[in-house]
Amino acid sequence: MYLICLGLFIYATAYLIGVKKNRWLLSGFNRGRVRDKEKLTRMLAMYNLISSVTLVLIGVINQPRFIYLIFLIVIGYVGLYFYANRKM
Numbered sequence: 001m002y003l004i005c006l007g008l009f010i011y012a013t014a015y016l017i018g019v020k021k022n023r024w025l026l027s028g029f030n031r032g033r034v035r036d037k038e039k040l041t042r043m044l045a046m047y048n049l050i051s052s053v054t055l056v057l058i059g060v061i062n063q064p065r066f067i068y069l070i071f072l073i074v075i076g077y078v079g080l081y082f083y084a085n086r087k088m
Helices: 002-018 037-061 068-086
Strands: none
Touching (some): 037 068
């Protein structure tokens, strides 16, 4: 149940970042160094959308063998953080 709630929260975050363009939600990223803020917004919104769908599906299926996907999502966020702060 908690994975479904977390997935819905991340989906709402993806909506606010991608559609409503609320860039204040990108607090962990160094927005002063990022040259293309629109690309960062699109990239984070898409990753949040994919993560939210994955978490909701894991919560609905409720199989313990899919728990490793949560660690992959966290590793993806860390990789996205370093990519955005160093390359963009």
